[in-house]
Amino acid sequence: MELKEAMNIRKSIRSYTGEQISGEQLNSILTAAYEAPVGMGKYDSIHFTIITNPDLLGEIDTCAAKFFGNPSMHPLYGAPMLIVISSNGEGNVASANVGFILQNMALAAVGEGVGQCDIYGAVAAMNQNQKLLDKLDLPEGFVPLGALAVGKTSESYSKREIPDAHRFAANEIK
Numbered sequence: 001m002e003l004k005e006a007m008n009i010r011k012s013i014r015s016y017t018g019e020q021i022s023g024e025q026l027n028s029i030l031t032a033a034y035e036a037p038v039g040m041g042k043y044d045s046i047h048f049t050i051i052t053n054p055d056l057l058g059e060i061d062t063c064a065a066k067f068f069g070n071p072s073m074h075p076l077y078g079a080p081m082l083i084v085i086s087s088n089g090e091g092n093v094a095s096a097n098v099g100f101i102l103q104n105m106a107l108a109a110v111g112e113g114v115g116q117c118d119i120y121g122a123v124a125a126m127n128q129n130q131k132l133l134d135k136l137d138l139p140e141g142f143v144p145l146g147a148l149a150v151g152k153t154s155e156s157y158s159k160r161e162i163p164d165a166h167r168f169a170a171n172e173i174k
Contacts, residue, residue, distance in 0.1 A: 001111045009157035010106060013115035014077040019152040020052065021081065025112045029083070029150065032108030036100040039093040046097060047142050049084040056135055057082060060122055063132055067125030075122045079149035082119065084126075086142040098145040105148050115153030123147050 021029075030048070038046060051057055057076060064075035076082060085101055087094040102118050109116035123144045126132045136144070 003107070005159075006107045006110045008160055008162070010110045011157065011160075012117040013149075013153045013155050014117055015155060016078045016080060016115055016149075016151040016153050018078060018080055021112070021114050021150055021152060025109075025114050026050075026081075026150075028112050029105045029108045029114070029148075032104040033085075033101045036097070036104040038097045038100070039089075042089065042097075045087050045089040045094065046101065047086045047088075047139055049086065049136050049138065049144075051082045051084065051136075052080060054080075059132060059135075060126060063129050064122035064125040067128070068121060075125075076119065076149055077117060079115070079117070079151040081150040082122075082147050083150060084123065084136065084144050084147045086136075086138055086144045088139070088141040088143070095145060102146050102148055109148070109150060110157055113157070115149075115151050115155060117149045119147040119149050 033048070051060070057080070060082065061074055061076045062071075065071050065073040068075065083105065085098045087098060089097065106116050106118065123146055126136075126144055133144075138144075
């Protein structure tokens with residue numbers, strides 16, 4: 001799949017079959033993550049936690065639902081895998097690094113025909129729950145900044161029409 005096609009058809013998938021992706025698909029997604037730019041080449045400032053334990057995923061889902069004030073909500077959408085990206089960096093560079101990594105992983109998931117959704121709210125909820133953070137077994141000083149929910153889905157990716165009009169406000173300074 002060409003990059004422009006993957007960018008066009010990418011969307012957040014919010015329904016999963018519960019079936020795990022293959023090891024080859026996960027490897028492709030992680031390889032894309034490793035190919036992401038990282039500020040100042042500080043690759044040791046990034047840590048991945050790949051969660052497939054259904055009980056832990058349920059705890060994270062419940063914690064996030066409470067965080068959002070809606071106990072019947074399922075912020076992980078039933079995804080059977082959550083790839084949490086943590087950093088020991090600070091400020092905008094750490095956040096940007098995680099954003100680049102997430103985008104690379106999401107595009108690789110699209111290329112593999114795998115469902116994916118960026119997860120930030122559940123990460124914010126986890127960061128307020130020390131018991132959950134302890135279960136992630138993170139290296140000292142690392143904090144989750146983003147995550148990607150991943151799994152098989154019955155949804156499909158299809159071409160979208162992008163309006164010619166600019167979606168974002170812009171100005172040019174000469």
